[in-house]
Each structure stands twice: as structure tokens, then as C-alpha cells.
Amino acid sequence: MFGLPGQGMHLHLDALSLLFGCILLPQVAAAALAGMRGSVPFWAFVLGMGLTLLAGDGFTLILGFELMSAASWLLVMQGDAKPATLYAGVAIFSAACLIPAMFLPVSSLAFVLIAIGAGAKAGLAPLHSWLPRAHPAPPAGVSALMSGGMVKVALYVLIRYAFVVLAPAQQPWWGVALAAAGALSVLIGALRAVLEVELKTLLACSTVEYVGLIAVGLGLALYAKAIGDAELSGLALQAALLCAVAHGLFKPILFIGAGEVKHATGTTSLNWLGGMMRGTPRLGMLMLLGALGMAALPLGPGFAPEFLLFHAAIGAAATGGILARIGFSALLAVLGIGAALALAAAVRLIGLGFLGRPRSLHAAAAEDARRGPFLAMALLGVCCVPLALVPGLILDLLNPVIMLLAPAAQTPPLAYAPITLLVLAGIAALAAGFAQTRWGVRGLREVPAWNGGFGRSPAWLPFGDPHTQASATGFAEPIMRVLGKGLLGTAMTDPAERFLLAPLFRLQTKLIRLAERVRRATIRERLAFVFAALVACLLALGLGQGG
Amino acid sequence: MLAFVLAFIATALHIALCFAGAPLLTGIVNKLRAWLLGRRGPPVLQPYLHLAKLLRKTTLLPDTATELFILWPLGVFLAIAVAIMLIPGFATGMLTADAGDYITIVGLFALARAATMLGGLETGFGFGGAGAAREALFGLFAEGALLVLLLAFALLAQDTSLDGIATAFRSAHIGISVSLGFALAAMLTVALTETGRIPTDNPSGHLELAMVHEAMALEYSGRLLAFIDYAAMLRLLAWMNLIGTIFLPFGMARAAAFLSWPGGLLLWAGKLAVMAAALSVFEVSRAKMRVFRVPEFLGAALLLGMLAGVFLFVAARIGA
Numbered sequence: 001m002f003g004l005p006g007q008g009m010h011l012h013l014d015a016l017s018l019l020f021g022c023i024l025l026p027q028v029a030a031a032a033l034a035g036m037r038g039s040v041p042f043w044a045f046v047l048g049m050g051l052t053l054l055a056g057d058g059f060t061l062i063l064g065f066e067l068m069s070a071a072s073w074l075l076v077m078q079g080d081a082k083p084a085t086l087y088a089g090v091a092i093f094s095a096a097c098l099i100p101a102m103f104l105p106v107s108s109l110a111f112v113l114i115a116i117g118a119g120a121k122a123g124l125a126p127l128h129s130w131l132p133r134a135h136p137a138p139p140a141g142v143s144a145l146m147s148g149g150m151v152k153v154a155l156y157v158l159i160r161y162a163f164v165v166l167a168p169a170q171q172p173w174w175g176v177a178l179a180a181a182g183a184l185s186v187l188i189g190a191l192r193a194v195l196e197v198e199l200k201t202l203l204a205c206s207t208v209e210y211v212g213l214i215a216v217g218l219g220l221a222l223y224a225k226a227i228g229d230a231e232l233s234g235l236a237l238q239a240a241l242l243c244a245v246a247h248g249l250f251k252p253i254l255f256i257g258a259g260e261v262k263h264a265t266g267t268t269s270l271n272w273l274g275g276m277m278r279g280t281p282r283l284g285m286l287m288l289l290g291a292l293g294m295a296a297l298p299l300g301p302g303f304a305p306e307f308l309l310f311h312a313a314i315g316a317a318a319t320g321g322i323l324a325r326i327g328f329s330a331l332l333a334v335l336g337i338g339a340a341l342a343l344a345a346a347v348r349l350i351g352l353g354f355l356g357r358p359r360s361l362h363a364a365a366a367e368d369a370r371r372g373p374f375l376a377m378a379l380l381g382v383c384c385v386p387l388a389l390v391p392g393l394i395l396d397l398l399n400p401v402i403m404l405l406a407p408a409a410q411t412p413p414l415a416y417a418p419i420t421l422l423v424l425a426g427i428a429a430l431a432a433g434f435a436q437t438r439w440g441v442r443g444l445r446e447v448p449a450w451n452g453g454f455g456r457s458p459a460w461l462p463f464g465d466p467h468t469q470a471s472a473t474g475f476a477e478p479i480m481r482v483l484g485k486g487l488l489g490t491a492m493t494d495p496a497e498r499f500l501l502a503p504l505f506r507l508q509t510k511l512i513r514l515a516e517r518v519r520r521a522t523i524r525e526r527l528a529f530v531f532a533a534l535v536a537c538l539l540a541l542g543l544g545q546g547g
Numbered sequence: 548m549l550a551f552v553l554a555f556i557a558t559a560l561h562i563a564l565c566f567a568g569a570p571l572l573t574g575i576v577n578k579l580r581a582w583l584l585g586r587r588g589p590p591v592l593q594p595y596l597h598l599a600k601l602l603r604k605t606t607l608l609p610d611t612a613t614e615l616f617i618l619w620p621l622g623v624f625l626a627i628a629v630a631i632m633l634i635p636g637f638a639t640g641m642l643t644a645d646a647g648d649y650i651t652i653v654g655l656f657a658l659a660r661a662a663t664m665l666g667g668l669e670t671g672f673g674f675g676g677a678g679a680a681r682e683a684l685f686g687l688f689a690e691g692a693l694l695v696l697l698l699a700f701a702l703l704a705q706d707t708s709l710d711g712i713a714t715a716f717r718s719a720h721i722g723i724s725v726s727l728g729f730a731l732a733a734m735l736t737v738a739l740t741e742t743g744r745i746p747t748d749n750p751s752g753h754l755e756l757a758m759v760h761e762a763m764a765l766e767y768s769g770r771l772l773a774f775i776d777y778a779a780m781l782r783l784l785a786w787m788n789l790i791g792t793i794f795l796p797f798g799m800a801r802a803a804a805f806l807s808w809p810g811g812l813l814l815w816a817g818k819l820a821v822m823a824a825a826l827s828v829f830e831v832s833r834a835k836m837r838v839f840r841v842p843e844f845l846g847a848a849l850l851l852g853m854l855a856g857v858f859l860f861v862a863a864r865i866g867a
Binding site for chain 1: 562566599602603604605606607608609610611612613614615617621624625626628629632633643645646648650651654655657658660661664665667668669670671672673674675676677679680681683684686687688689690691692693694695697698701702707708765766770773774838839842849852853856857860861864
């Protein structure tokens with residue numbers, strides 16, 4: 001069969017691969033339902049991801065990983081050729097880091113290469129700026145699988161090497177570096193998610209944030225494992241893995257929903273949507289569920305991982321040296337601000353896209369989700385329910401994985417009990433219902449909105465003047481003014497683009513000019529060059545023999 | 548068995564008192580504020596009459612709102628109601644103690660904030676959108692500050708549930724530390740913002756451009772407005788309970804010890820009265836600040852929260 005000569009190809013299934021396989025399975029089913037069934041590159045993409053998870057040796061892993069990259073590049077190219085080049089570049093860069101790392105001895109250098117290679121593929125800051133460009137390009141089902149599944153596969157490679165293969169050489173600073181990169185991703189991803197106007201770009205930025213959250217959890221776990229803190233490593237691993245599970249469920253809902261918004265209205269710009277909950281209630285309710293997860297609110301699928309992550313950060317700040325503790329308290333502040341930014345982004349998505357007045361006739365006349373995508377979203381939504389209501393049971397299922405990654409880890413029971421909260425909310429709702437029937441009157445009367453006392457809009461503006469409604473940019477303006485200008489600059493560009501991509505582009509331009517100069521050389525210059533090369537060669541030879 | 552029955556009764560008593568007493572607390576604060584301003588002020592029971600009036604009024608549904616219009620006030624109310632059931636009041640060791648983790652409470656407040664913001668965006672008119680955008684901004688630093696504060700509490704109490712923090716602070720010899728002073732200042736800043744009081748928002752303001760919380764409720768009427776107003780009253784009580792539990796845990800009763808209840812109840816009422824008085828004095832002596840000054844105000848809270856943690860690290864290092 002395939003494989004390195006004389007060694008062959010090894011497949012290996014353990015708890016970790018099984019967990020990530022289970023994360024992928026509902027997404028693949030959903031993406032297939034959402035209309036990708038007939039696409040060959042899509043199935044190659046799925047095959048690549050599956051092969052990466054099942055790989056038992058480095059060669060198979062790279063084979064699967066590159067198959068995944070190549071197939072997803074084709075899929076990105078089908079959607080939009082412009083980001084596809086950047087995407088291919090990042091994929092090649094990540095391969096250039098991963099392949100040498102597979103054959104290096106167990107060392108810190110191998111970890112750094114793996115972290116850079118897998119981190120670039122997962123969209124970990126500062127190598128994330130390609131993600132908000134490339135993930136929105138392909139059809140919705142593929143976007144969903146790329147955001148929910150492909151970044152998880154990249155993180156799987158990181159976990160597999162950092163925790164299992166490279167375990168003998170691990171150092172505390174690995175975890176600290178990973179957590180720092182994660183905190184940066186959380187901040188930039190969440191902030192950009194609040195500021196972006198395009199629905200799919202917004203969701204991709206939120207993916208960067210979630211990758212950051214997972215990386216923070218993994219980093220804390222690596223740090224705790226290296227310093228021998230059994231409880232913290234268990235807690236942080238629980239947080240990271242549950243975060244991966246949750247993100248793999250609610251993010252595809254949102255991406256497939258964004259695809260349906262595009263199908264129904266022809267746009268994904270929040271500035272052209274509005275009031276979609278009226279015409280597309282099924283789509284709207286499922287998007288609301290996804291947004292509940294994205295905002296990490298209680299009783300949603302995203303709260304339990306966030307809860308564990310905060311506890312892990314507090315646990316990390318409670319032990320260790322004083323500088324590390326100050327650093328971990330800053331991490332806690334970043335996580336808190338990131339959570340609030342995620343809430344603002346989710347509220348903005350629902351509030352501007354699905355509530356309020358339509359901002360265009362397309363949004364007003366939108367038809368509800370088609371059958372396939374609706375079934376896909378509903379499938380994922382049903383999978384979210386156990387995660388939202390009984391996260392403790394799912395944590396128990398994660399135990400074998402945690403034992404595999406950190407054999408000494410202790411996993412305390414979860415202190416967040418959504419069922420109790422539901423029961424208490426039920427009591428309050430009953431009391432409110434009683435008070436209303438006892439002292440209140442029933443019935444609703446539909447009237448023109450009060451709108452601060454302004455008159456009704458003229459007949460040629462059936463939904464009023466769209467400009468009197470908060471726009472997507474306007475809603476984000478206060479946050480832009482206070483936090484965005486400091487972090488992103490007045491031009492609102494990602495720091496990674498300004499400091500990483502822009503210099504690369506400049507370098508490329510310079511190299512092209514140089515190559516052009518060489519190509520246009522006259523015959524005399526060329527002859528002079530050949531002669532100079534000959535002299536230099538002879539000189540080097542003579543000096544080498546003489547010495 | 549007896550302990551369970553007592554804990555159940557204490558929990559039920561706490562919930563009943565909180566739900567019944569929240570409008571009274573708002574009434575007292577309003578009355579005190581009016582007195583300090585030299586007015587006679589509305590009767591103390593006015594909030595009850597206000598709620599009863601709203602319940603009997605017709606509820607209007609704006610034609611530009613979607614079907615979820617009625618969901619958001621309910622969401623705000625339920626989130627705050629669950630939070631108030633989880634925060635200890637007069638006694639520790641209630642049945643809800645295990646579920647009352649500090650982060651769950653922060654999450655419930657965030658849920659209430661999200662529902663308020665969505666309610667503001669629902670009808671799609673300018674004031675609601677502006678209020679929601681400002682609330683999103685305030686939420687950033689408020690949530691960050693609250694979570695950083697937990698670090699100081701968790702380090703001192705070795706527990707992250709409110710019940711555990713209260714028990715530890717009541718029994719252990721924490722004393723008066725610089726950290727807790729910073730933490731109190733930060734907590735009060737966040738509490739003033741979250742409950743929509745001066746200097747960040749004006750609960751009695753009726754100038755639309757300056758409103759934050761009120762602006763998001765402009766289109767609500769009738770029983771939906773009653774939910775929102777009642778949730779605001781509950782929120783004030785919840786924050787007072789939270790601050791009382793963490794910073795003034797002395798004399799709190801134990802749910803399993805029946806004889807400690809009367810003292811605990813009396814002290815609880817006393818603490819709430821003191822906090823209400825302090826709030827009204829603070830409110831009449833301050834002016835409302837510009838919207839874009841508020842992030843600086845809350846940023847200071849975030850820094851104070853960080854400092855509270857850092858001082859604890861330093862204290863642990865030098866063995867103080």
C-alpha cells in the first residue's frame with residue numbers, strides 16, 4: 001500500500017482520535033445535508049481529515065493533513081479565487097513547519113515547529129489573518145466544516161504531539177507560550193467579530209476567538225502538566241476539549257444559516273438585513289440557538305466550557321511564581337473582556353440581522369431555509385441540547401481522553417448545574433404567570449411603534465427609513481472608539497496583516513523587481529556575470545587547495 | 548433530614564422575601580433620594596402600585612417588532628430571578644448553594660444584559676439601538692472586572708461559590724485587607740453600572756439621548772414593561788445581596804440553625820437599609836457622566852480588581 005518504503009502506512013485509533021471523530025461526524029453529516037453531497041473535493045476533504053485523525057505514524061498524518069489542505073483549497077477556489085492564493089500559501093507554510101517537525105527528535109524545537117505549523121492552520125494569532133478571508137469564501141457547508149472541523153483537526157495535531165508524542169521533553173514555557181497566543185487570538189478574534197459587517201467574516205473571526213479559547217485551555221493544561229499540578233491540568237483539559245466539542249456544534253449551525261441568508265437575500269452584509277425573524281422563523285430560531293452558544297450564555301451550549309476555562313485560569317493564577325500569577329490574572333481579564341465581546345457580537349448578529357425592521361426589500365421578502373440546510377441545522381441543534389443541559393455527562397465521556405493526555409490529571413465534578421437553573425427559572429415563571437392571571441389582563445394589541453413620538457413613515461417607505469435604525473457599523477461604533485482604535489489602529493486593520501502580511505508583500509515586490517532586473521540584463525552584463533562567476537569559482541577552488 | 552427541611556424553609560423564605568421585598572427596596576431608595584433633595588417623594592409602596600398598574604394596562608405590540616418581542620422581557624426577568632435565588636441573603640447553606648457559583652451568577656447577569664439589548668434592538672428604532680450599543684460597551688469592562696475580582700475572592704476563600712465565599716469570609720480571620728478594599732471599590736463601580744444608577748445612567752431620567760437602560764425599554768408597555776421594571780428592582784436587590792454576602796458577611800444566619808435566623812434576618816434588613824442609604828447619598832452627590840467617560844470609570848474598576856489580586860500575590864510572597 002501507500003506509505004514510506006519498507007514501513008507502510010499505520011492506522012491507529014484511540015480515545016483522542018475517537019473524540020475528534022465524534023466532533024467531526026455531525027458536521028460532516030450536516031454539511032452533506034446542506035448540499036455538498038455531490039462534490040468530489042468535499043469528500044476528499046473529509047477523507048483527509050479522517051486520515052489525519054486515524055494516522056498512526058508521521059507520514060500518514062502528513063498525507064491526511066495535506067490532502068485536507070489541498071481539497072479545501074480547491075473548495076475555497078470554487079467560491080472565490082482571491083483568498084485561495086493566500087490560503088494555499090498558509091497551507092504550504094504550515095506543511096513546511098510540520099514535515100521537518102515529524103522527523104526531528106523529541107525536543108522543544110519540534111514543539112515550536114508543530115505549534116507554528118498546526119497553529120497557522122488552526123488560525124491561532126498571530127497567524128490568523130488568512131482565516132477571516134478564506135473561511136467565508138466556499139459554499140456554506142464547506143465553510144461550516146472548515147470552521148468547525150478543519151481547525152479542530154489542526155488542533156488535534158497540536159494536542160497529539162504536545163501531549164503524547166513530545167511528552168518526554170515538555171517544558172512549562174510551552175504551555176505559557178500557547179496560552180499567550182490563545183489570549184491574543186481571543187482578544188483580536190472577539191474584537192473583530194464585533195466590528196465586521198459581513199456575516200460570514202464575523203463568524204470566521206469568532207472562530208479565531210474560539211480557537212484562542214481552546215489554545216488557552218491547552219496551554220494551561222500543558223503548563224500544569226509540566227509543573228505537576230494534577231487538578232489544574234484536568235480542569236484545563238476539560239475546558240479545552242469541551243470547548244472544541246461545543247464550537248464544533250454551534251459554529252456550523254451559524255455558517256449554514258449564513259449560507260441560507262445568502263441564498264434568501266443575496267447578501268450576507270448585516271447592513272442589508274434586518275427583521276428576518278418575521279419571514280424566516282425556522283432559520284432565525286436556529287441562528288438564535290447558535291448565537292446563544294457563540295455568546296457563551298448560561299443554558300446555552302457554550303457556557304460550560306467557558307465556565308471551566310475561567311476556573312482553570314483562576315486555578316493557574318493561584319499557584320506558581322509571582323510573575324506567572326500576574327500574567328494569569330491578566331489572562332483572566334482578557335478572557336472576561338473576550339466573553340463580553342463575544343456576547344456583543346452575538347447580540348449584534350441576531351439583533352441587527354434578524355430583529356428590527358428590514359433594511360432592504362430582499363430581507364423583507366426572504367423565504368425560509370430550504371429543506372436540506374434546515375435539516376442540517378436542526379440536526380446540529382439537537383446535538384447541542386445535551387451539551388447545554390447535561391454538560392456533566394459529556395465531561396464524564398471525556399475522561400478517557402484526559403487520562404490519555406495527562407495520566408496524572410484529576411477531574412473534579414462540574415459545579416455548573418443547568419438543570420437546577422432551569423428548575424429555578426420554572427418556579428419563577430410559574431410565579432410570574434400566577435401574578436399575571438391574578439392581577440393582570442390578557443391580550444396584545446398591535447399598534448404603530450412609538451419611536452420617540454415621531455410620525456409614521458410615508459407610504460413609499462413600508463418599513464420606515466432604514467437609516468433611522470442602528471446599522472452594523474453604528475452598533476459597533478462605541479466599542480470601536482474605545483477598544484478598537486487602541487488595538488487595531490484608526491484604519492481598522494488586523495495587526496497581523498499590518499505587521500506580518502504587509503512586510504511579506506513588500507518583500508515579494510522587491511524580489512519581483514530584482515528578478516525582472518536580472519531578466520532584462522543586456523548581453524554584456526550577462527557575459528560579465530558569467531565571467532565573474534567563473535573567476536570566483538576558480539578563486540575559491542584555488543584557495544581551497546592552497547589552504 | 549431536619550437540616551434539609553430547615554434549609555428548604557430558609558431557601559423558600561429567602562426567595563419569598565426577595566421577590567416580595569424588591570419593590571420595597573426601590574421605594575425606599577427613591578424616598579431617601581427625594582428627602583435628600585428636599586422633596587417629599589413618592590410613597591414607599593409606590594413601586595407595588597406601579598407594577599399593579601402596569602399589569603392591568605393593555606400591552607401594545609409595535610407593528611415593526613417580530614414574534615420574539617414578548618420573549619426578551621421574560622428572559623430578563625427569569626435570568627435575574629434565578630440569580631437572586633442563587634445569591635445568599637440572610638443565611639448561608641441554602642439549598643441553592645451548590646448551584647450558586649460566582650461565574651454562574653456573572654453568566655446570568657450577562658444573559659439578562661443580552662436579553663435587554665435584544666429587546667432594545669427589536670423594534671428597530673434609533674433609541675433602542677443606541678442604548679443597546681452603549682450597553683454592549685459598558686458590558687465589556689464590567690464583565691472583565693467582575694471576573695478578575697473573583698480571583699481575589701477565590702484566593703482568600705479557597706472557594707468560588709458565593710456560599711463558600713460568605714462562609715469563609717464570615718468565619719476566617721480575613722481582617723481588613725487592602726485587597727478587599729480595592730475589590731469593594733471595583734465591585735461598587737460595576738454594581739452602579741449594572742443597576743443603571745448615577746453616575747453611569749439615570750434611573751429617573753427621561754431625556755432619551757442620555758438614557759441607556761431606559762432607552763432599550765422605550766417600546767415596551769403593559770405587562771411586558773412590568774416584567775422589565777420588576778427585573779430592574781430585583782437586580783438592585785440582587786447586587787445589594789451580592790455585595791452584602793461578600794463584603795458584609797458578619798452575622799449571616801446558618802440555614803441549618805433555626806435559632807440564628809431572626810438575628811440574620813434583622814441584620815440583613817439592616818445591611819440593606821444601610822446600603823440603600825449609602826446609594827441615595829452617593830447618587831444625589833454625583834452628576835451623571837458622559838457616555839464615553841464610563842469606560843474609563845469601568846476600566847479603573849478592572850485595574851482595581853487586578854490590583855486586588857496582585858496585592859494578594861505580593862502579600863503571599865512576603866508572608867504578610
